[in-house]
Amino acid sequence: MSRAMRVYTVDKPQSDLARELGITRQALNMHLHRLREEALIRTGRGFIELTSKALEVLGVERANSFVFVKIEPRLREQVYAKILKMPVEQVYRVTGEVDLILVLEQSALASVLKELSRMEGVLHTSSHIVIETMKE
Incomplete structure (x- = not known):
């Protein structure tokens, strides 16, 4: 693998x-x-x-962050298009209580969250910072 x-x-x-x-x-x-x-x-x-x-x-920031994003269904495609242009490493469309999981460098977290907070169609975000990788 x-x-x-x-x-x-x-x-x-x-x-x-x-x-x-x-x-x-x-x-x-x-x-x-x-x-x-x-x-x-x-x-x-x-x-x-x-x-x-x-x-x-x-001292280079290498830690990853995850941002969980809940999107208004009728604006889903517009939001997807905007997010794909953002400085994120990976974007996962998922089932469950959120619609997307974004993976990005911790150094980009503040700017990505700021942009998401202003984006029409984004209902909710939650961010999670990796403090330790226990297994890769």
Whole structure:
């Protein structure tokens, strides 16, 4: 079974990156080697990816949030169209007491909730922030 993974990638030749950083390509290779040893990056031909450990060290917000949305039935299609344009990672149409479950980065939560609160056809929202992933 596969799982979703958020990846931050630098997609440029190392020579270009070294030039932008103002160091030689050899110096960049030494730095990259050390970062790989520390498990902060993964590298391959033409890419550099930051690992989860690196994101934690950098203090990047990675926690997901879930927003449950109840929609007025007659405006459902209009609301769907607007939500699909918002900065959300996943949108699930569900059965039960809510109509949609939105998955988004915690850093986008405030702006998404603000936009939903002004959106015609949205009857109710509730937000939930992940504090710990117990199993993926």
